[in-house]
Amino acid sequence: MTIKLGRVLLTVLAIVLSIVWAFPVYWMVNSAFISNAVLQQFTPHFFPGEDFTTSNFAGAISDGSFFGALGMSVSITLIVVFFCLIFAFLGAVAISRFKFRGRKTFVLALLLIQMLPAEGLFIAQYKMMSSVGLLNSIVGVSVIYIAAVIPFTIWMLRGFVAGVPAELEEAAMVDGLSRFQAFMRITFPLLAPGLVASGVYAFLQAWNEFTVAVVLLPAEAAQTLPLWLRGFVQASATRETDWGQVMAASTIVAVPVIIFFLLVQGRMTSGIVGGAVKG
Amino acid sequence: MSTNTSGGRIAPRRTGGIPYYLIVPAVIALLLGLGYPLVWQFITAFQDYGLAQQFGKPPEWVGFDNFANLVWDGEFWAVLGRSLLFCVVTAFSTVVIGVLLALLMNAVGKAARLILQISMLLAWAMPVAAATTVFIWLFDRRRGVVNYLLDMLPGVDMNRYDWLGNPLTFFMVASILIVWMSVPFVAFAVYAGLTQVSDEVMEAAQIDGANAWQRFWRIIGPIIRPVLSIVLLLQLIWDLRVFAQITLLKDAGSKSGDFDLLGTYIYKLGASANDFGMASAVSIVVLIITLAISWVYVRDLIKEDEGR
Numbered sequence: 001m002t003i004k005l006g007r008v009l010l011t012v013l014a015i016v017l018s019i020v021w022a023f024p025v026y027w028m029v030n031s032a033f034i035s036n037a038v039l040q041q042f043t044p045h046f047f048p049g050e051d052f053t054t055s056n057f058a059g060a061i062s063d064g065s066f067f068g069a070l071g072m073s074v075s076i077t078l079i080v081v082f083f084c085l086i087f088a089f090l091g092a093v094a095i096s097r098f099k100f101r102g103r104k105t106f107v108l109a110l111l112l113i114q115m116l117p118a119e120g121l122f123i124a125q126y127k128m129m130s131s132v133g134l135l136n137s138i139v140g141v142s143v144i145y146i147a148a149v150i151p152f153t154i155w156m157l158r159g160f161v162a163g164v165p166a167e168l169e170e171a172a173m174v175d176g177l178s179r180f181q182a183f184m185r186i187t188f189p190l191l192a193p194g195l196v197a198s199g200v201y202a203f204l205q206a207w208n209e210f211t212v213a214v215v216l217l218p219a220e221a222a223q224t225l226p227l228w229l230r231g232f233v234q235a236s237a238t239r240e241t242d243w244g245q246v247m248a249a250s251t252i253v254a255v256p257v258i259i260f261f262l263l264v265q266g267r268m269t270s271g272i273v274g275g276a277v278k279g
Numbered sequence: 280m281s282t283n284t285s286g287g288r289i290a291p292r293r294t295g296g297i298p299y300y301l302i303v304p305a306v307i308a309l310l311l312g313l314g315y316p317l318v319w320q321f322i323t324a325f326q327d328y329g330l331a332q333q334f335g336k337p338p339e340w341v342g343f344d345n346f347a348n349l350v351w352d353g354e355f356w357a358v359l360g361r362s363l364l365f366c367v368v369t370a371f372s373t374v375v376i377g378v379l380l381a382l383l384m385n386a387v388g389k390a391a392r393l394i395l396q397i398s399m400l401l402a403w404a405m406p407v408a409a410a411t412t413v414f415i416w417l418f419d420r421r422r423g424v425v426n427y428l429l430d431m432l433p434g435v436d437m438n439r440y441d442w443l444g445n446p447l448t449f450f451m452v453a454s455i456l457i458v459w460m461s462v463p464f465v466a467f468a469v470y471a472g473l474t475q476v477s478d479e480v481m482e483a484a485q486i487d488g489a490n491a492w493q494r495f496w497r498i499i500g501p502i503i504r505p506v507l508s509i510v511l512l513l514q515l516i517w518d519l520r521v522f523a524q525i526t527l528l529k530d531a532g533s534k535s536g537d538f539d540l541l542g543t544y545i546y547k548l549g550a551s552a553n554d555f556g557m558a559s560a561v562s563i564v565v566l567i568i569t570l571a572i573s574w575v576y577v578r579d580l581i582k583e584d585e586g587r
Contacts, residue, residue: 007387014383014391022398024459025405027424028413044424087304094301104581106302111580113313115573117520119542120565123549123558124316124323147312150305208406210523211542215550226408226523233412233530243416254409261404265467 028254031247032056039243056248060232068221069228072138073207076224079142080206081199084149088198089191091150092157093183097166114151118211126215136222144212149205153198160194161187200264207257225253324559333553345560354536355544355561361450362519362540369454369461370514374507376458377465384466385473396467403463411527414456418442443532453524461517465510472503505579512576516569522546541565 031039033048035055045051060066094100095107125144126135134140164187172182210226217223223231232246324345326338349355380399384392405413418425420441429437442448476499484494522542529538539547541561549558 010383011387011391014387014395017380017383018394018398021395021402021459021463024410024413024417025401027417028409031416040422042422044422044427083308087308090301091305094298098298098301100298103298106306108577108581109309111577112570112573113309115516115569115577116313117516117542117565117569119520119522119545120562120569121313121316121320123545123555123562124320125312126550127323127555128316128319143308144312146308150308154305208408210408210526211520214522214526215546218550226406229408229412230527230530233415233527236415236531241419243419243422246412247416250409250412254404254406257406257409258401258404262400265400265403 025254025258028247028250031243032251034244036242036244053244056242056244057252059242060245060249060252065220065223065228065231069223069225072217072222073225075138076142076145077203077206079138080145080149081202083142083146084153084202085195085199087146088150088153088157089195091154092161095154096158096161110151110154114155118148122212122215125212129216136217136219141213141216141224144216145206145209148212149202153202156198156201157191157194160191160197164190197264200260203260204257229253320559320562323555324563326556328555328559330553332555338556341556345556348557349560349564358539358541358544359564365450365454365521365540366515366518369457369518370511372454373458373461373514373518374465374511377462377510378469378503378507380462380466381469381473384470399463399466402459403467405460407460407523408527410460411456411524414452414459415443415528415531418452420444443528446537449528449532449538453521453528456524457518457521461514465514468506468510469503472506473499476502509576509579512572515572516576519565519569 030046030048033053033056034045034051035053038045038051095103129135129137129140129144132140134143168186169179169182172186173179177185208226209224210230213224213227214230217227220231229249232241232249235241236246323338325340325342327341327344328338332338380395384395387395402410417423420426420439420443423442425442426437426440429435429440440448442452480498481494484498489497520542521540525538525540525543526546529543532538536544536547541564545558545561545565548554548561
């Protein structure tokens with residue numbers, strides 16, 4: 001009897017905590033569909049109900065800078081994903097298929113680099129880019145992002161490459177394929193899920209990045225979507241905020257990310273905590 | 280993940296230069312994006328590099344002067360102390376709450392667990408800029424739902440309470456935001472560890488008379504300890520880099536230096552005051568702290584890599 005009661009209480013607790021955790025996301029979407037006039041009333045509206053409107057989205061986009069920011073974010077993200085996948089794939093093959101002098105140092109360097117905070121380097125990166133005229137440029141920020149994302153993508157892909165037994169390749173080589181052919185025909189197709197997961201990881205990093213973007217893209221014409229969103233927050237300090245519009249802007253930034261994130265979440269957790277969780 | 284497959288590298292025969300060619304693109308990218316700035320920063324930390332150098336005057340070598348200036352700078356110590364305290368409090372709160380949630384996931388039925396996991400994933404997936412913006416709205420002085428709900432409690436007057444107006448509540452909001460964003464990762468990682476504890480072992484312990492408390496410390500504890508130490512280290516490192524959250528919260532609140540943590544402080548020294556020598560010196564302090572904490576984590580991962 002007591003066990004059953006305990007179980008019910010725990011279930012109730014789990015539901016309550018689910019509501020607490022999901023609430024900010026819910027509140028963002030909810031506010032995005034309510035007009036500012038209604039949001040400014042004293043009593044909050046917990047459901048859009050009759051006040052449902054999509055005008056906030058039109059308003060958020062209409063200020064003109066949205067499509068520029070979208071273009072910047074898409075270009076940077078595509079460049080970063082493309083180069084990261086190629087570079088990281090080659091690097092992952094090197095460390096998981098070959099023994100070579102310096103391998104251990106390389107792996108150690110990757111892991112340490114991955115820990116470096118952007119805050120500890122962004123002033124130097126700012127000076128470097130400004131001295132070669134690459135502030136406010138897609139190229140400048142992409143170079144920094146690629147360097148920042150590569151270590152973890154190599155580490156993640158390494159697991160996938162090592163997961164394909166080398167014996168498979170060797171068998172194919174016995175059957176007369178060259179090592180390169182064996183790799184491309186046998187191992188490469190088995191790596192597709194790993195490449196997808198790594199690509200999505202690179203996408204999320206580049207798409208969401210804020211810190212380096214603040215420093216390297218100071219011009220309004222060069223802002224990415226997170227900086228575009230920041231424009232709304234900065235404006236809120238000086239004038240009456242249109243919270244409906246701000247939440248519509250947040251929703252626009254967040255929704256594609258949430259969808260992609262749900263696709264790769266499991267891979268990322270196990271990549272980060274490595275062998276501590278035996279899967 | 281296939282962490283326990285034998286996998287195996289192909290024996291080191293006739294490999295020649297191949298692995299080196301393979302890592303060249305990655306190494307070049309890393310040298311360009313991180314290596315060069317890192318070297319520049321180490322050099323500049325020992326130079327007087329300010330506004331005059333911006334206009335072409337060659338920088339002067341000043342030895343450890345920049346670091347000596349930091350030692351005597353009250354603001355630097357205030358920022359450093361605040362950052363470390365913020366980092367430790369936030370990281371420990373995240374891990375404790377994350378473990379409790381993982382235990383809860385493990386204890387409830389399938390349906391409740393799924394609901395809990397979905398809402399955790401939503402919070403985890405939120406981009407930092409969007410999440411911070413939403414929290415600014417939640418804690419808004421005039422129309423924020425937090426003040427509204429707290430005000431409804433009997434005897435509590437939170438009407439128009441200005442959360443971002445004073446440092447203590449400002450950092451409370453920042454901490455709540457970061458805990459909210461980071462707990463899902465901890466909860467999922469620890470939950471994955473908990474699923475390794477077999478039901479038979481737990482039942483056997485129960486039959487042998489171990490109570491819930493003993494079962495937690497004697498059986499679950501040792502199994503999840505490696506995961507726990509890793510997530511705690513990662514949280515400590517991640518909670519030192521909170522530039523995005525603090526910058527956005529400051530955008531909505533106060534510009535005062537009392538609200539700075541290391542990231543925003545470096546930004547102010549470098550990008551606003553153009554004192555690149557000092558900014559580099561503080562950056563190096565941050566990098567050293569980070570590397571000191573990461574070393575333990577990296578050592579563990581290397582051990583795992585060699586064990587495969």
